[in-house]
Structures are given as structure tokens and as C-alpha cells.
Amino acid sequence: MTAAGKLLQAAVSYGDWRVDQFIEQIITGLSIGSILLLVAMGLSIIYGSMGIINLAHGEFVMLGAYTAWLLQSHFGLGLLASLVPIFVVVAAVGWIIERYVLSLLNNRPLDTILATWGVGIMLQQSVRLMVGSELRYVQMPPSLSDSTEVLGLSVSSYRVFLFFVAIALFAVTWLLMNRTTVGMKLRAIMQDRSVAASFGINAKRVYALTFAYGAGLAGLAGALVSPLKSVSPDMGTGYVVDAFMVVVLGGVQSLAGTVASAFFLGELSGAIAFLQNDTVAKAIVLLAIVVLIRFRPEGLFTTRVRA
């Protein structure tokens, strides 16, 4: 029986369980999951295709949020209008980092952890120096500030919006990977870099583009999430750990796996948080992941076992 099923059983035995609450829980889980997915998608692409453990991923999220704030406070641009510029800006930063730092570390996967961590510190501190440490405010798009009715329950419209955006971005990414030439080249490189190179595929360029794309996604995630929370230089650090758990659980190199595990983890932590509290939820989720990695390191959703 799945973990969600077991939890349901336990919950029912609590007594006083109403269908409303149950649906509310599902929706909460979907919302948490969609945020996790937004953040983890970029990481999944980068790690899955390049094997790079990008500890600066959280800082890309942070940069996206700050770009949103900057565009809003200095140019009066609303969040929805800023999304494209934000993607471009953060993707550009990602491209620069890949080109001048990461491409020099070709065959040293664990050294990428260290290098990206150093880069992350630099990004964080640069933002702090340029803008200051205070919390910043990004306005929620007014059109989405109210609540809507979903299955008889009142849910924040913005959260519904986030859910659809996450799905949409996943669809776009999947199409890019599987239906475009660039995506095909990337998949070729993932299979065997030297053979792909002998076919004339410029691995360096593809890697740079991929990393930039992943960074851009992270930036979008940061911007999209900021109206629900706040913007600070170190907001990214929390996201890195969560994002990694999602990617590892879902199975490296499986985009669909990332989606599934994001929602699974979202439901799980939401449910446990409701039954217990958030601290316990976090601890249990981490333990569950540890156990899962041990027994199935390839993740939940990979069909082939890769060495």
C-alpha cells in the first residue's frame, strides 16, 4: 500500500474526519508539490543531463525573486509581465557561470559541488552588498489575489495559478527535450558524449544552453514563489535541500519522475504537517528519503537501472 494510503487509514482512525478536510489536504499537497516542482525542475535538468550538482541552484531562485522585486520597484512592472525578462536574466547568469567556471570542471563531478557552492556564496553576498539584507516585497498580481472555489473549498487563486504554471513549464520542458533538435542533441550527449561529438554535436554549447535553461527555470520559480513569501538574500538555501530530495527521489534523468516525486513529497509533507507539525513532517520526509535511496537509489520512477 502506498504511503499516502497508509496515512489515510491512520487519519480515518482518528475519528471526526470529514471529506472536506480530506479534499483540502489533497489540494494543499498539490500546492506544496507544485512549488517543489517549480524549484526542482531546473535542478533535475541540470543534474540529470550534465551530472552537475548545482549547490548554487538556490541562489538562482533567489536571483529570480530579486529580479522580480527590482523590476517591480524600479520599473513598476507587474509580476506576470516580468516573467520573460526574469528568465532571460537568470539564464544569462547561469550561462556565464557554466562557461567560465563549470566547463573547466569537466570530469570532476564532486568538485562541481564545491565550485557551485563557492559561486552560490558569491552570488548571495553580492546581492547583499548591492541591495542590503532586508526582506523585500514582491506584489502578488492583483488579478490573482482572491480565492476561488475548487471542489467546494476556498483556495487561493494564486496557488491554483502556480499549479498550472508548474504543469505548463513541465510540458514545455518535456517538449524541448523530446521534440526539438536541441533536446535531441542533449539526449545524445547524455547517452555518450564522445560518440555524439563524433556526429558533430558541439557538447560545450549544448551544455551551456542546458545549464542556462535550468537556471532560468530556477529564476522563474523564485519569482513565482515570492508573492507567497518574501525575498531575502539567503532565501535560496532552504530550497536547495528540498529540490535535491525531489530529484533524487524521482530518479535522476527522469523528468516525469521529478514531477511525480514533487507531488508525492508535497502530499506527504502536507499530510504529516497537518497530523503532527511541520518539524516532524520535515524529519520524517528526510528519513523516508534516506530509506528510499538506500533500497532504490535509482529513484522511484526510473524503469531502467543506470549504473
Next chain:
Amino acid sequence: MPSKTSAPTGLPQLGAQIAPLLLVCALVFALPMILNNDFLLNKIARYLVLGILTVSLALSWGFGGILNLGQAMSFGIGSYAMAMALKLKTIPVHTGSGGLPDFMVWNNVTQLPWFWVPFKSLSFALAAGVLVPALVATALGWFIFRSRVTGVYVSIITLATMVVLNLVIIDQQSYTGGFNGITDLAQLEIFGIAFDAYGRATYYLVAGCVMLSLLVAFAFTHTKAGLVVQAIRDHESRVRYFGYDVAAYQIFVFALSAAIAGLAGMLYTIVMEFASPTFLGVQISLSVVVWCAVGGRQSLVGAFLGAVLVAGMQGALSESAAFLETWTLVMGALFVLVVLFLPKGLAGLAHGVWRSIAERRPAVREVTGSVGQTREGSA
């Protein structure tokens, strides 16, 4: 093979390898005679302890190939063990009956929890500070290595486990002091010597442990087990084909590394005068990895000096008016540069320079050789 696989082929080689180690130990012991400033000694003592912690990671990572992103867990367990013992030795007026620590009284705990009781004995605490991390590491290692989990996943599991323990300690504040940690400690007293954090006795205690841990680690890397562990780092399946129980060796080095980290933790509590859940935090765990990388993970002395140097530099930079705002940025930049251009750390640099001087040959091939060999053995 670019690695400094320590092959004990003959005494001169052994001598050459142990010389830097002994030199560093001598320097550490001689320092109080050069620097007659107790405050500076206390400050340096802190860096020395962090050095011991980094040596333990070098053992596990550089020699064993196990990147433990949760090394701070063993460190923290050791520091809490010492803190618990020292806390039970205080006699503040607001301790309840049965000698309960103040934070427990405030949380309406009426009886000393079972896992605190044995810490009334200092000898138990001293043993626990080293053995409990080793036992936990053995259990965790058994969990990880018996199922042949490798590479990144090992690091993730160690990191996750540490975060869980961190969460538990913060959550259970009635039994652990929570986020504040365990503060207001008595001074450690062994054989009548009081170890004041600012006193020479503490410095020499730390210096002694520096020597002990360096020698123990060095000795281990020169035993047969140590060689097998290094072979596992380089090519796990090959060692397995030879019939060795790979997991057992991995667990052993993992546990030894944890024991040394636990020792460092105990010293840290004495030097800092408190124990905090931040000692089990992601920040310090990643910092240790950084120090190890900068110093050279495959060199015990390198890792030690890397920690002392970088932590010292951090301290100095952050205290200088010029870098008050930008020291983090500078440290980050330096670190990226080191990772990019000095993959063997400062020890690798020193080694390359030494070789070029000693052998009076153009060092280009040597240096590019050790830097360029990125394919194997550097993961």
C-alpha cells in the same frame, strides 16, 4: 595514479611522509612559547580543533573516497557529550532537585532523562564523546555500504541524517536545550587540572589531541587496512574482485573518521564554553568540506593546515575594517579559484613545488600531470 598512496616501502619514504606531520605538531606545541598572548592562543585553539575535524574528513574523503556531507554530526555528538557532562557539574542556584540542568527545570521536566544519567560520570562522557559517534557511524555505514550505495547518494544520506538529528535536537528543547544549546557549563577538570578556555592547559590539551589524531590517522593509512581503503577509493569493484569485504573496510574508515570528529567536538565544547545545534549544522559541515578541499583532501597535514589557514583567514578578514562587508565575497571567490586551479589543494601545490625543487627538473609536466589527471581518482 596521482594520489598520494602512501606505500610504506622503506624507512626513508616513511620518514619523508611523516616529517611534515611531526613538523606541524612541533610547531603547534612550540607556539605558546613564541606567542605569549593567551587570547590569541585561545583563538588559535579553536582553529586547531576545526583542523582536527578536517583531518577526520580527509581520512574519510581523501583516503576513503567517502564524501561525508554530514561530518558535523559526529562533531556535534561529541560536543554535546562533553557539554552534558559539564552541565551536570554546575551548581547554579536554580537547578532543581536531583541536579537538573536549568533549562529542564524551566521546561517542567521533573526527572533527569535516562540518556543524561550516565553523563554524571566524566569518564563515561569522555568515552561516549568518541564512541557514540563511532557507533552511530557504524550503524549508518552498515546501512549505506552494505547495500553498495555509492557516490552522491552516500553524501545525500549523510547530509539528510545530520539534518534530521539537528531537527530533533532543536525540537526536543526540554531535553537538549533546543536552539540555544547547552550553555553555562562548568570547567573541565581531570586529574586536578582545570581546563580554563583561556588558559594554557586547554591549549596544550588541544595540541596534544592534534598530535594524537594526526598520528592515529597517519598510522591507519599505513596499515594494510588503510591501503585497502585507499584502493577501494580508487577502484571499488577491483578490490571486491580480490575478495575483500569492501563494505567492512568502508564502515571502518567511516567510523574511525567519526571517532576523531567526536574528539574534536569534545574539545570544541571546552574551547567555546557551550554546545549548540549549529555544531551539527549544514553550514559547518560544508565549511569542513571547503577547508579539506583547500588544504588538499588527500593529505592529512594539508587538510589540517587548510582548516587552520582558511578559518584563520576568515577570522582575520572579517575583523579588518577593509573587508568587514566583503569578506564573505572574497572567501567565496578564493574558494572557487582554489577548486578550479588547485584541485589537489594547497598540499598538492606544495607537493608540486617541492618536487620541482627537489628534483630540479622542469615542473611543468609534474604539475600539469597532477592537475590534469582529472579522470580517475579525484571523485
Next chain:
Amino acid sequence: MGISRRTLMKNAAALGAFAGAGFPQIWIKNADLARAEGGEIKVGVLFSLTGTTAIIEESLNKATILAIEEINAAGGIKGSKIVPIVEDPASDPATFSEKARKLVVGDKCVSVFGSYTSASRKAVLPVFERQNNLYWYPTLYEGRECSKNVIYTGAVPNQQQDEFVPWLINKFGKKFYLIGSNYIYPKEENNYCKKLLQKYGGEVVAEEYVPLGHSEFSSVINKIRSTQPNVIFSTVVGDSVVALHRQYRAAGLDPEKMPMASLTTSENEVAAMGGEAAAGHFTSAPYFQVHKSPENEKFVAAYRKRWGDDKVTHFVSEACYFQTFLFKQAVEKLAASDITPPNIRDAVKGQEIIAPQGRVRIEPDNLHTWLWPKIAQAKSDGQFQILVEAKEWLKPLPYAAYPGQVCTEKGLVEKS
């Protein structure tokens, strides 16, 4: 990838230069300077400029520096200038301890102003108690401390809640949902709150703690919806405050029926959450930026002029400000050769000053401060509106929740 020897040597030289450049600094700063010598009074300023708590500690640093600059501009303390030695403890308790040692033992400061979190205060406490120095702690905290080496200028639970809780019960109802960050400050405040609720006939429908820095509150909001409290008593801190408020609003909950009552939401958090999310909720604190008094108007204007028009003042930065002036007042009473931390402590006992919030006083018994609690409601323009002001200043009782103990001049005393 091949690297030329030249590049390598260049990099090594650069690294070496950096390492070498760093060390001389230690030597110069530790030249043996006596205290308050040569027209200089050295004080330490110990607030994080990097790391998570820099979010708020940066403003504490700024307020302290502003006060020091004002004092020096007015001639210093009987002609001697205050020399602030600023350190960055990077939001890490161990670094707090290291920097505190440096300030106290290395630089021989006569006082140190610092700390926001209780964890950092507890980490530096041994330094000040062992070296008999003086720490000035400006932050609201959970009480239950009676150190003779700390001057506490922030509010303690009785000052924040004694008027607040009964007022809330009266206005909104008895059912309280307690939510806080998972560490000692919220737990102690909730402890005290529960005692007050018992006294005034209130009821706790839930008590919950989220990890520090936590920002996902959908489960909490679901629970709030299902338990339907009258008041959400919030002691979450930092960016959790902002997230909670924003998600509360996004979920469509109504502050008129179920307001959040907080001890920690200040102008800082309100600025970060936007007026819409802040409006309608309540905070209890001794100081708000809108408070009408000549001292406050001067303070706010000076702060903005010095640090930027977009900056706000709040109840912790105000405490930083007035505690520096109290320091000055205390030192003025001493002869130049007598300026030592224990003397400063004795001199500051009973001292009063007109702070931006009103007249404050250092209570000689426990070295805490008499303050003027206020209850304010946040408005959609991002500022507060003060609804209730205490008619009299409130005595600080750090052990109010523990009737068996009291902090006296001699230390903590158990009453049987």
C-alpha cells in the same frame, strides 16, 4: 586541461599574498591598549551583517552607529570620543562567541552592544561573565535570565502580554491558536500566554511550532480553518512572519474575525509583506515608528537621513538607540580613570532617559528596563496605528511566569 606553471605560480602567489595580508591585522589590533585611554572609549558593536539574521541585525548595527555618531558629534562623553569596533558574527553562535572574546579580551572594550537571538546571547554570556564585562542586549526575549553582566533593554513577556492578552480576549474572544517558531522564545511566550489565558478565561485550541525560516503555511492555515479560533497568537519570527501573513491573506481569511496577534511583527516585516497582507493584524510592543513624541520624530528623521529614506525604525532598533545614550549617561557619572564595565553597570542602575517611546528606566534589581507597552494595528499603508498605550510604564519581571523565583540585585533568589 593543462595549466601552465606560470598561471599556477601566479595563483599561488595571490593566495599567499592574501593569507599574509590578513595576519598583520591581528597584531596591530591587539597592541596592548588600556581602557578608555587617551580620549577614547572603546565599545564593541556585535550584530550580524551576513547570514540569516542579518535581515534584522543590520538595522540594529545602523541604529547603534547612529547613536554613537550623534554622541560624538555633540562632544562625546566629557570630551572623550566613543570608538565603535564593529564585528560581523555572521549569524552563527560560535562566531558570536569568537568575536565577543576578541572585543572583550583582545580589544578591551568597556561595553559591547549586541545580539538579536537568544542563542547568540547565550553563546557570548560566558565571555562577559568570566571577564566581568558588560553586554547591552536590545532585543525582546523570553526572560528567565538574571545575569549581572547584561543590561536588557528589550521587552520581557510580562511587558508584552500583560495588557495584550486580556485586551484580545475582550475584543475578539476566548479561543487562541498559538503558533510560533520552534525555539525557546516562542515557547516561553506561549507558556506565559497560557498562564494569562487561564487567568482570564481563555482557551488554547492548538499550539504549534514550525521550523525556523519555514515558509510553507498551507497546513497551518488548514488547521486554523478547521479549529476556528478567535485569535491567532503568533510568535513566528523573521521571514516566517511574512510568509504566514501573505498566505493567510491569499487563503482569504478575515482579520476582522480571526486576527493575528503578534509579539514579533514589526515595521520590517510589514514592509516585506505588503500593506494588504499586514492590514488588520495586531502587534504588542513598546515602540512603533508612528509614535508621537519629539524624541521619536527626531530619531526617525535622523535615522532616515543617515541610512536612507526607505528605511524604517522598529522596537529593536529603538532600543539600540536609547541604550547607547544610557551608556553615555552612565559613563558620564564616572571619572575618566574609573571607566570599567562593573562601574558602568553600577552607574546605569536606576538611570532614566527619554527614549523615542517615552521615559525608560533601568531597573536596579534585574538590570532590565521599564518600558511603555503599546498595542497597534497594522494599516494597509505599511505603518501601524497605535490603539492602546499603557498609562504607566511597566516594571520588567523576567521571572513573572515562575512565581517561585525572582531576580534581585544579588542574583536569582528562590522564594519558597
